[in-house]
Amino acid sequence: MDFNIAQSYIEKLPTFEDLKIVPKIQELIAQYSEEIVSEYLKEIVNKRHKKIAGAKSIESIKNLDYSFDYYIEKLKENLIIEKGRPVKEILNCLGTIYSKYIGEKIYSEEIINDFKMVFTSYNNLEYNEEKGIDADIDIEINNLFSQIIKGKDFVLLNNLTSAIYLLIETIFKESNIIIGLPETIYLNEKIGINEIIKKLSSNVRIVGYLNKTDIKDYENAIDPNKENVIIYSEMFENNIDGIKRVDLSELENLKNTKVIYITNKAYYETDSMEIKNIGINFLDVVNNFSDLKILELSKLGSFPETGIITGDRDIISKVKENSLYKMFSPNRETKIIFYLTFKMYLEKKYNNIYINKCFSITNDELKKRNRKFVRNLEREIGEYVEIGFFNGNYMTLDDSMNKIYNFEREVIFIKPKTLDTAKIEKRLRNGSESILCWIMDKVLVFNLQLLSDASEEIIIENLSKIFLENKL
Template structure:
């Protein structure tokens, strides 16, 4: 055995055992199995490094330091609140639509310790969990019936599998989108067991293209809203009303995947225009699917609205049970829907809409409060400015529109922007900003009013 092999053997021998590590750190507030699992993963990584020839001085000290960092992480919950300084209100990585504390607490308390989720309190018999939100959706969308499932991907698959199983569905080539997270319409249609029939071209599709593709095996026409991009220039897209008339002529359902979709009159609220779901219903859509955690401002969910006869078919599909929502999301969604008094009057409890509505003037008040709360040392050592910014809605909503906002720019000659980003990211109360032209920014569009003091504390801690 050579010297190198001896060193490797000695290093492996000096790795502390799982029991030795547990006895040293004396952690009692974490499940023992979870501790052992975490320790074994790290010990395996250390063994791999040693066997690969990495020279580690004082293997015990090295191991204890590594384990200590892991224990510091697992002492805290993995899921934790953050300050969204990206300006993107519907940030997918940060949980999409923000929901107010009042609604979140109410949604949980309504289920403690039990609720009438599937019990009809009038008859005492088993009921439908969908009943708690269906009437609200029906009235807001001006539709006959509705249901709620796990997310919009589930909604699209369920809709197609229920109404178009092993049959043809006509779609424009310009609508074969990839939304994100590998959610591609062609793949989704394939998984739903429906047969996709492409018509038209990427930039132009005419009503004749749809009609020429209709056969005895055609089960539906689908319109997919290109929610995360827009084709401009030499283009043509068929009006929903014309598609409705064509579908009606051949006794076919017109299906629409909106992706996002709104109950609020965004134009009236002074925001970039987004066509309301009720408008698509009025134009003749038979079934519409959309996300509950985008412009609506609710929890993760997929909403299916439209004609009662089609909703009944969808709800009778065995996949419906696999895709259905849990009690917490249904409870939260009910309260969110009640914030929509009208399309032009929305309760302050709808946090998403309130964040979208905030003007630059209101955001400047918050920005000035933040700057005035910083220590003199920080304002001397950093170049900190309040600047106008333009942000996106996020999650594929309002794809071509920019929304007015205010950001705080932070520049240092000594500390690079990427270092500042990391420092704020690793703060006890993480702040997620962004870098542009080597300057670190914290945008205030998605920072709630009750987070301002926390942001001041974070900046005073990180920048000192």
């Protein structure tokens, strides 16, 4: 078959990255883990690619199913057949909000339902009744952003790395770029900020030390013959004990310099003091910090992973004119989830956002829930176990983060008198509902922070079944 014809059909195929963020596949990731789903999804994508590339005639491929549903159903088949277990609910008793074990991104039920509506019926993202034409999701997002940005503009990109790369490549490639050593952090995209910039410019100066960086280090690095740009970041990754950094306000007061402020610690709106204590208010950042900002809102805002550049309209306009802009733009599914999340915040429904729900129960409220749970559990299996409580930093935002971002919570421990703890944990994990808990010193540890009342009943039922089946 002609190469160009085959290539035209290959271009219809969704990429692995496109498929991974589809909500139904996100649900499978939450149930089976990202590693397992990624393994089978890549295999399905590669097989479909090879089938088209090796086709002898157009008739053998023109009627293939090119929809996302094909990949979702094929993935389900593989997971059920090859793993020998059905898709099931996960009950997260780990106390970890975003975890590689249960799927790194979780959205609220309302957002998932709204997302499904976009693809099953006409709505304001699909159809404009007055004009009778498809509405542009970019315009819809822009309409929301314009409500909060004062005299500035923005551009939405697929991740933080893309945002840093595109801004430097478009505007500051020939500038003298100054980076304090504490800013040379390694991002989740598996690359360091300094590495991104060094790929684009030879005019990079890294100044200071980890344990001492002074304003004079920046002053001495300024080149009077060039435009000077300082990279300053407030990231989860660079909040490490012992690092001494220069305040942003001092850098902004330096003459003949511009500051690019980068953060992934922004939250949009929350009632949780714990989120506020570790985060930075999004509205404060976009309206009060340096002229140029690069923001990532997935951790404390529960947005999909993206990179947002905000700044003067002329700079943002130049970024959008860059030939790389479209390549670095998020896909449509990501944009729609971003829009729906943003819309919930602006409609003051922020307590329904996943991250805010996770923090809606205080430690004192959790203790009351724990005692009720233990009373019910003791009635069922009290003679077979020792049950108690202990406190510690047992609620985690992300299992890849520094432990300084853990939160104190009371957890429940269950110590079997006769049965093997590891076998109980394995049976809970592999049951019809997958119950995930910790094992510490031969005791089972449960954090109920992220569970509903119905989920607690399921845990008690499963534990009762295990112990009563094995009673001596």
